[in-house]
Amino acid sequence: MTQMSDAKIVIVATDGFEQSELFTxxxxxxxxxxxVHVATLDGNAIxxxxxxxxxxSVGGDLxxxxxxxxxxxxxxxxxxxINPDLLRVEPDALHLIQNFVSKGKIVAAxxxxxxxxIEADVVRGREMTSYHSIKTxxxxxxxxxxxxxxxxSNGIITSRSPEDLGAFVSKIIEEVKEGKxxxxxxx
Numbered sequence: 500m501t502q503m504s505d506a507k508i509v510i511v512a513t514d515g516f517e518q519s520e521l522f523t524x525x526x527x528x529x530x531x532x533x534x535v536h537v538a539t540l541d542g543n544a545i546x547x548x549x550x551x552x553x554x555x556s557v558g559g560d561l562x563x564x565x566x567x568x569x570x571x572x573x574x575x576x577x578x579x580x581i582n583p584d585l586l587r588v589e590p591d592a593l594h595l596i597q598n599f600v601s602k603g604k605i606v607a608a609x610x611x612x613x614x615x616x617i618e619a620d621v622v623r624g625r626e627m628t629s630y631h632s633i634k635t636x637x638x639x640x641x642x643x644x645x646x647x648x649x650x651x652s653n654g655i656i657t658s659r660s661p662e663d664l665g666a667f668v669s670k671i672i673e674e675v676k677e678g679k680x681x682x683x684x685x686x
Contacts, residue, residue: 501572503532506675508573509566511538511592515581518547518554519661520609524575525557527668533675536560536571540589548579564591568598572675578610578630578660587618597621600655603679607656607671609663613637616655625652628659654679 508528512521521537528535539545539559547554574596576583586592596619599606608616613629614636616622623641628650637644648663649656649670656674658667 501676501678503528503672503676506533506573507571508533508535508575508671508675509538509571510535510575510577511563511566511586511595512545512557512577512582513540513585514545515548515579515585516545516577517579517582517610517661518549519664520577520579520612521547521557522555523661523664524577524607524668524671528575528671531672538563538566540586540591548581562591563589563595566595568595568602568604571599571604572678573605573607573671574599575671576606576608576612576615578608578612580611583611583614587614593619603654605654605656605671605674607658607667607674609658609667610660613642613657616657617642621655625655626650627652627655627657629657630660 537559538561542559542562544556544558546556600621610630617640625642627642628645634644648666656670
C-alpha cells in the first residue's frame with residue numbers, strides 16, 4: 500500500500516495537450532496529497548489545446564530524458580491529437596513508458612494518448628479504451644478495445660475522453676494506493 504502523501508507522479512506532455520486532460524489530473528492528484536511533476540521535451544513550459552484553440556500553458560519541472568522511473572509511482576499521459584502524435588516519435592518518451600511498464604509502475608493514458616502505448620509496444624493482449632477515432636489503431640496493435648470510461652489491465656489505465664476524467668483520476672488514485680503492479684510483458 501502507498502499513501503497518496505508519499506506518492507510521486509509524473510505527467511508527460513508537450514505542446515498541444517488536451518488542456519483538461521493535463522490540468523484536471525495535475526490539480527486533483529495534488530489535492531489528494533501526491534507530489535506531481537510535469538515532464539516536457541526540454542523541461543520548459545508547454546501550451547495546451549482547449550477545444551478549438553490554443554489554451555493555457557503549464558510549466559515544466561524536468562525534461563522527459565531526465566525522469567528517473569524509480570523516483571515515481573505513476574506516469575500520466577494526457578491526450579489531445581497534437582501532443583501524443585508529437586511524442587510518439589520521441590525515443591526518450593517511448594523508452595520512459597516502456598520502463599514504467601517493465602517496472603510494474605502505474606501507467607495512465609487518456610483520449611489519444613494510447614497512441615504512445617501503441618508506439619511503445621505495450622498494448623498487445625491488454626484490455627484498453629481510447630478516443631473512438633483511434634480504436635482501430637489499438638485493435639491493429641493487438642489490444643482488446645472496449646467502449647467504457649475506464650479500462651484497466653495490470654495497472655495500465657486507459658480512458659476515452661475528457662468526460663471520463665473523474666473516473667480516470669479516481670482510478671489512478673486507487674491504483675497508486677495499491678502499489679506496484681507486476682505484469683507480464685505484452686503478448
